[in-house]
Amino acid sequence: MKRLLKGGRVVDPANGRDGAFDVLIDGDRIARVGRDLPIDIDTSVVEIPTGFVVCPGLIDMHVHLREPGQEHKETVATGCAAAVAGGFTAVACMPNTVPVNDNAGVTEYVLKKAAEANMARVYPIGAVSRGQKGEQLADIAELRHAGCVAISDDGHPVATALLMRRALEYAGMFRMVVIDHCEDQTLKGDGVAHEGFSASTLGLRGIPGEAESIMVQRDVALAELTRAALHIAHVSAHQSLDAVRYGKTRGAPVTCEVTPHHFVLTDDMLASPRPYDTNVKMNPPLRDDMDRDAMLNGIVDGTVDAIATDHAPHHYDEKDVEFDRAPFGITGLETAVSLSLDRLVHSGAITLARLIELMAVNPARILSVPGGSLSEGAPADVTILAPDLRVTVSVAAMRSKSKNTPFDGWQLRGGIAATLVGGRVVYVNESVNLRM
Amino acid sequence: MKKDLLAIADLTREEIYLILDTAEAMREIGLRPIKKVPTLRGKTIVNLFFEPSTRTRTSFEIAEKRLSADTLNIAVATSSVLKGETLVDTAMNIEAMAPDMIVLRHASSGACHLLARICKSRIINAGDGMHEHPTQALLDAFTIREHKKRIEGLKVAIVGDLLHSRVLRSNVQLLTRLGADVCLSGPPTMVPAGIERCGVRVLTSVDEAVVGADVIMMLRIQQERMQGAFFPSLREYFTVFGMTAERVRRAKPDVIIMHPGPMNRGVEIASDVADGPYSVILEQVANGVAVRMAVLYLLAGAPEMD
Numbered sequence: 001m002k003r004l005l006k007g008g009r010v011v012d013p014a015n016g017r018d019g020a021f022d023v024l025i026d027g028d029r030i031a032r033v034g035r036d037l038p039i040d041i042d043t044s045v046v047e048i049p050t051g052f053v054v055c056p057g058l059i060d061m062h063v064h065l066r067e068p069g070q071e072h073k074e075t076v077a078t079g080c081a082a083a084v085a086g087g088f089t090a091v092a093c094m095p096n097t098v099p100v101n102d103n104a105g106v107t108e109y110v111l112k113k114a115a116e117a118n119m120a121r122v123y124p125i126g127a128v129s130r131g132q133k134g135e136q137l138a139d140i141a142e143l144r145h146a147g148c149v150a151i152s153d154d155g156h157p158v159a160t161a162l163l164m165r166r167a168l169e170y171a172g173m174f175r176m177v178v179i180d181h182c183e184d185q186t187l188k189g190d191g192v193a194h195e196g197f198s199a200s201t202l203g204l205r206g207i208p209g210e211a212e213s214i215m216v217q218r219d220v221a222l223a224e225l226t227r228a229a230l231h232i233a234h235v236s237a238h239q240s241l242d243a244v245r246y247g248k249t250r251g252a253p254v255t256c257e258v259t260p261h262h263f264v265l266t267d268d269m270l271a272s273p274r275p276y277d278t279n280v281k282m283n284p285p286l287r288d289d290m291d292r293d294a295m296l297n298g299i300v301d302g303t304v305d306a307i308a309t310d311h312a313p314h315h316y317d318e319k320d321v322e323f324d325r326a327p328f329g330i331t332g333l334e335t336a337v338s339l340s341l342d343r344l345v346h347s348g349a350i351t352l353a354r355l356i357e358l359m360a361v362n363p364a365r366i367l368s369v370p371g372g373s374l375s376e377g378a379p380a381d382v383t384i385l386a387p388d389l390r391v392t393v394s395v396a397a398m399r400s401k402s403k404n405t406p407f408d409g410w411q412l413r414g415g416i417a418a419t420l421v422g423g424r425v426v427y428v429n430e431s432v433n434l435r436m
Numbered sequence: 437m438k439k440d441l442l443a444i445a446d447l448t449r450e451e452i453y454l455i456l457d458t459a460e461a462m463r464e465i466g467l468r469p470i471k472k473v474p475t476l477r478g479k480t481i482v483n484l485f486f487e488p489s490t491r492t493r494t495s496f497e498i499a500e501k502r503l504s505a506d507t508l509n510i511a512v513a514t515s516s517v518l519k520g521e522t523l524v525d526t527a528m529n530i531e532a533m534a535p536d537m538i539v540l541r542h543a544s545s546g547a548c549h550l551l552a553r554i555c556k557s558r559i560i561n562a563g564d565g566m567h568e569h570p571t572q573a574l575l576d577a578f579t580i581r582e583h584k585k586r587i588e589g590l591k592v593a594i595v596g597d598l599l600h601s602r603v604l605r606s607n608v609q610l611l612t613r614l615g616a617d618v619c620l621s622g623p624p625t626m627v628p629a630g631i632e633r634c635g636v637r638v639l640t641s642v643d644e645a646v647v648g649a650d651v652i653m654m655l656r657i658q659q660e661r662m663q664g665a666f667f668p669s670l671r672e673y674f675t676v677f678g679m680t681a682e683r684v685r686r687a688k689p690d691v692i693i694m695h696p697g698p699m700n701r702g703v704e705i706a707s708d709v710a711d712g713p714y715s716v717i718l719e720q721v722a723n724g725v726a727v728r729m730a731v732l733y734l735l736a737g738a739p740e741m742d
Contacts, residue, residue, distance in 0.1 A: 199628075199629070200629050321522055
């Protein structure tokens with residue numbers, strides 16, 4: 001069966017396209033992209049409303065799906081449902097499950113659950129070290145063979161420079177990027193919020209930006225030493241971006257991501273509108289205006305390669321506690337596109353094409369996975385955006401099993417119209433006028 | 437007044453003065469042969485203490501009893517918290533028994549905000565983590581005003597562990613609001629980031645900080661802070677920051693020395709200073725009862741006084 005997406009604005013930076021094109025999907029592949037494509041008898045035509053954007057499926061390279069082990073927070077199925085509702089056709093899931101994804105058994109289990117869910121594509125990320133303990137390397141070849149696309153000890157930094165060096169060297173052999181959650185544990189201490197005025201007046205223990213940037217600097221040096229691909233997860237401090245920028249000018253194979261909450265929010269949220277709201281507790285923490293602005297600048301000037309959500313679902317019982325006892329993290333899959341369109345594109349900071357690079361092209365390239373383009377013959381993973389849609393964020397309507405987001409009730413401009421994975425329509429927004 | 441007293445920011449300048457003025461009247465009750473008025477008769481007040489406290493809990497309990505409230509004390513060791521109940525569940529269970537007020541002491545900053553969100557009862561913060569201890573700051577202000585007849589324009593030096601102190605945070609808020617000139621001094625390892633934005637000065641040298649001071653307020657040093665490398669030893673701390681008679685001489689001749697307790701003699705304060713003529717440390721404790729009576733009375737909606 002063929003499906004023609006007719007009349008939309010196609011934004012496909014990988015092919016240098018931004019304009020009115022038709023996209024013909026044949027089965028699970030992109031067949032053709034062009035103007036006024038002929039319509040065969042067996043082609044169903046989808047009229048794309050004016051103003052809507054057809055782009056390569058978005059890829060969130062940093063999510064926590066919590067399965068196996070913490071299914072009360074999220075499952076692969078609920079996480080994938082949230083992903084496609086948020087416009088993501090693929091997600092890469094971190095290995096800090098219970099048990100840790102440090103062996104083929106867990107990887108295969110996650111992939112089996114993803115196949116059963118049959119929504120977004122799921123790319124497991126394996127652990128750097130056995131049990132994420134930072135002692136000896138996990139069986140990385142085995143993880144690769146089972147389907148892992150990268151390795152990371154996310155949630156924990158790779159504490160020693162030696163292990164990080166070895167991980168880069170060893171994973172490089174399989175062309176797997178090492179994704180590091182950079183945090184000097186001794187500087188972080190028992191901190192729960194960004195070290196600054198808000199935390200000081202609220203009596204919350206602080207985490208300075210340097211707790212992150214010190215390890216980013218170390219990792220950039222190791223990427224230069226090993227020439228192996230390094231990706232810095234959820235950059236939050238301006239000093240960290242400076243370190244990445246420095247590495248890039250030296251030709252080190254380093255990339256980095258920023259989350260929507262770090263380019264939208266600041267630590268002012270700790271005090272207001274709801275003091276000690278545990279839904280603004282995440283790691284790394286929300287930082288100050290200067291850091292937030294640095295994230296925006298990094299997105300504009302190209303230092304930032306990807307926007308990733310660090311989708312971290314937690315049950316409300318776990319979050320409805322004293323601030324210092326609450327787990328770190330917020331959900332992100334169903335708010336990322338609206339926040340990005342509103343705060344990056346409509347604000348005039350970047351073009352839509354640049355946003356697609358950050359959310360599709362670059363994640364595919366960094367992880368060496370299919371997708372990120374509407375090239376003929378590519379998998380028909382397509383996101384249809386409604387960039388001018390007025391969206392009111394509603395946790396009640398979310399598909400994620402967890403509701404821990406500080407954005408409930410926010411009014412944003414820009415949303416998702418539909419999501420196609422492998423040519424199959426996996427999500428249609430009922431509030432837009434689009435007949436698939 | 438707002439429903440709850442969680443932080444000094446909940447109070448207007450006028451309300452602060454109202455509390456201090458009301459406390460003057462309350463103190464008089466404590467001087468009577470029968471130290472009791474029926475003002476809060478029929479009101480139930482729960483003192484919910486998740487941290488050990490002698491002074492504050494006793495002070496609240498005496499204040500409540502002098503106002504004829506029905507009070508009960510729940511201490512962590514005897515509560516179901518040890519059975520793994522969350523703070524929210526504990527609070528909802530107490531709330532179900534419809535007390536009028538809950539006085540909360542908790543080790544986590546913001547714990548009282550959590551309670552205030554779910555409880556109809558009025559919440560009084562009796563110290564939450566490193567955040568605030570508003571009734572302590574109020575009783576400190578009461579004590580200062582009694583001696584100096586004013587707060588505006590006074591030079592107040594606060595010395596010690598600034599980072600971990602809830603007393604510091606409440607006093608900074610209150611004293612700057614009332615127009616005092618506040619100067620902080622402590623080891624740079626224990627200065628909260630950005631605290632100057634509250635309108636205070638921070639001086640590393642305690643000798644400079646106390647020059648010309650009308651009030652010197654000492655903060656407690658917790659002995660285990662050495663483990664966090666905040667300072668090398670208690671002996672060295674005393675040498676560099678301890679309040680000695682020699683340092684007190686740099687202040688105004690009529691300086692008063694305050695300490696919220698419990699004191700570590702020979703660590704943050706020399707015994708001859710703590711026991712000396714400038715010390716108002718025990719007056720602070722005495723005034724605490726009157727100030728807490730005023731807070732309870734005003735929060736209860738200021739019913740007619742007997």
